[in-house]
Amino acid sequence: MIDPFADVVTLLQPVAAFSKVVSGSGRWRVRRSDAHMPFYCVVLEGACRLVANGREPVTLQTDDFVLVPELDEFTMSSLEPPEADEADAVPVALADGGFRIGAETAPRDIQILVGHCVFGSPDAELLVSLLPELVHVRGERRLATLVKLVREESRAQRPARDMVLARLLEVLLIEALRSTGTAASPGLVRGLADARLAQAIRQMHERPERAWTVVELARAAALSRSAFFERFSRAVGVAPMEYLLSWRMALARKLLRQKEGSVAKVAERVGYGSASAFSVAFTRHVGVPPTHYAQQHERPPASQQSSPGTSA
Template structure:
């Protein structure tokens, strides 16, 4: 049922899976960077990283204190935390330990792992970040809660732990292709984090948006239908039937969790796909219009201009110039 949106898109792209689509549209790239080995009493205060942050614990216990989040988070071996990049945070052996500025400590060495506190190895943690393009900052950051904590005890955690272990191994290796392998393993780690969180989190903990709708068992079937065939002229009746709800109940529930009425969401999603194609491909505007269900190029162009403020060709020219 789901097919590539245009002949220029990779044939392997699995349109219809909202997570795959989002990772494709946002350019999400996860990179693990520096590791910390610590012992005794210690605490490091970090500035807001400005990017989506990921922290994994390899050994021991590390406390994570995030600005604006009331309770410190205890991370044990195998735990993963992903949190917004607009917040200062502290890593510590105990939340009560006074923190020192982490930047001078980081600048004092270029080693993959740096040491703080006493001699020894009470805790080992490794940090990284997730880069996003402009679409990603709008689409992914707005849909994620301020902090995601993936516990090692979850059923899906072994795969994440294996990926962490292999990423760490490649980061420390001088084998041919080690950097390439580490980069791609880190990408898989981020995918696994999203999978685990969707499988275990309460949908009510998400901000209003597409991710909360995907986590909501009642409306998710309709969301997947729209993503699976965005060119189809879906009716409210068809979408409501897929959720076993009345039109009124479905429309109300969808707006509560997604923040938009169902057919408005479909239009917005089409425009995101259109912007993606225009930035990356030379597909004619008429072909893009047809692939997204518009009866004519002018109808698509008018909808695109209403959404973005510029015509499709102007958008493509500006995107290529940057």
């Protein structure tokens, strides 16, 4: 069975950028507004407060995991943050590679693992739009274990390090997303948490080449057309056919980058009856015709030979 979670995460091509262990004590606050990368955090000990992208504050406790797929700015602080006019904390590097914030001499009352990853896919912006704005998972030790493995692997210089990191991050993202369910903000995860909508979403992922209609998708979900349209739009955040178009365009870009046949063949594989109709839709959605897009992403022969292939 096609798994939309795995589809999206695999296409994102997550790569570890960095991670670090931060210990703190007392009252402290750290702010960043220049991150612009996916952010994750696991609380190893204690509790803290997180405000990401202007959202409501989230209290994080031991073993909590947070993933923000698209982070513009954040403020992290102790549960009782400093006054507004007090200076922000400056993390101090420690000899063991970790960092310290807050009172330097007091016993630590919090320890967190924070990190950034990058999405290597040229379609990352599109794919991230299918994910929740913020994933907060509580009490899942599997996630804490996975993040620790990411940290250890990122610091080690072992054979196949980059490959292992990529696979660990894929598993980490999938585990975090499927642990969220109906608590997620509108997006693919929340849609898949609804058993009826999940049937329609899986059908779209399994057979993107089919000329789907809202009526057919509603039938797959065992709902009336109007009930399906409203329920899908509310859960996923976009209308059913808009989601289908986004998914088809993500697949089309991948096929064009990997030179998986002619434009006509790509058009057929993503549900278009003619190359001209596909070219019009692709140009409107991406901004350039498919032939130009393929040329822009041509790779030298050596790169093509060394790049691992992925199935459509």
